[in-house]
Amino acid sequence: MNEQTGQTEQLGLGRSGAAAPSRRRFLAGGAACLAAAPVLGAAGESSAYASTEDGQDVQETSGPMPTPEQVLRRLVEGNRRWVTGRLTHPHQTVARRLAVAGAQHPLATVFGCIDSRVPPEIVFDLGVGDLFVVRTAAQTNDGLVQGAVEYGAEEAVTPLVVVMGHQRCGAVTFAVDVLNRCATAPDHLEDVVEALRPAYEVAKPMPGDQVDNTVRAQIRLTVEQLRADAFLRPLIHAHRMHVVGGYYSLDSGIVDFFGS
Numbered sequence: 001m002n003e004q005t006g007q008t009e010q011l012g013l014g015r016s017g018a019a020a021p022s023r024r025r026f027l028a029g030g031a032a033c034l035a036a037a038p039v040l041g042a043a044g045e046s047s048a049y050a051s052t053e054d055g056q057d058v059q060e061t062s063g064p065m066p067t068p069e070q071v072l073r074r075l076v077e078g079n080r081r082w083v084t085g086r087l088t089h090p091h092q093t094v095a096r097r098l099a100v101a102g103a104q105h106p107l108a109t110v111f112g113c114i115d116s117r118v119p120p121e122i123v124f125d126l127g128v129g130d131l132f133v134v135r136t137a138a139q140t141n142d143g144l145v146q147g148a149v150e151y152g153a154e155e156a157v158t159p160l161v162v163v164m165g166h167q168r169c170g171a172v173t174f175a176v177d178v179l180n181r182c183a184t185a186p187d188h189l190e191d192v193v194e195a196l197r198p199a200y201e202v203a204k205p206m207p208g209d210q211v212d213n214t215v216r217a218q219i220r221l222t223v224e225q226l227r228a229d230a231f232l233r234p235l236i237h238a239h240r241m242h243v244v245g246g247y248y249s250l251d252s253g254i255v256d257f258f259g260s
């Protein structure tokens with residue numbers, strides 16, 4: 001397990017300030033369809049957060065769009081609070097709820113597992129309006145998931161996407177067992193198993209813990225899939241967003257980020 005210190009330096013993130021992107025760039029023709037879902041801010045808006053003395057951030061102000069590196073640093077800091085038990089529980093007040101009722105400016109999109117022990121807002125010590133969260137068993141990817149990530153990256157301009165797997169993932173354990181026995185899982189569980197087959201094949205020849213190797217392979221393959229996404233790729237090349245992997249330790253609470 002790597003130390004958290006210096007994690008952001010491993011990732012090769014763009015350090016230049018990101019230009020304020022134009023929202024709904026690709027969706028201008030569908031404005032009427034979006035009118036019934038007034039959850040997003042006006043074009044060109046971004047946000048910074050002002051903290052009150054008790055750590056309950058409630059106020060949004062205009063400011064430059066944070067860079068992927070700045071967002072990652074914020075996630076690292078929040079995770080450190082979770083690990084050390086010095087939580088501030090930001091953005092969990094009535095005032096915060098009201099502040100984001102008309103518009104949201106999430107910092108990041110987290111694509112993680114459904115596991116009840118890995119709730120992104122808690123392990124990063126964040127609150128309402130801070131994250132887009134997509135969760136499936138063992139963060140298995142498909143078109144709907146990819147579309148949700150695209151939505152988060154473009155429509156609300158989240159500068160960072162984190163693909164987060166975790167230690168002792170039950171869904172991966174299940175799939176590895178099924179595949180090792182050349183068996184078939186019932187009903188839609190087979191969809192999960194088949195979605196994990198590429199990671200299983202990558203990890204199978206590796207020495208060590210087969211389940212853990214498969215978890216890490218699944219993270220890396222999913223990062224590669226998202227980075228290759230035709231919709232996301234221009235944003236990545238423009239340093240407006242970045243896709244990173246994260247491995248969450250159930251034992252320590254540490255999210256170990258990695259870039260490839």
Ligand SMILES: [Zn+2]
Pocket residue numbers: 113114115137138166168169170171172
């Ligand atoms: Zn899991």
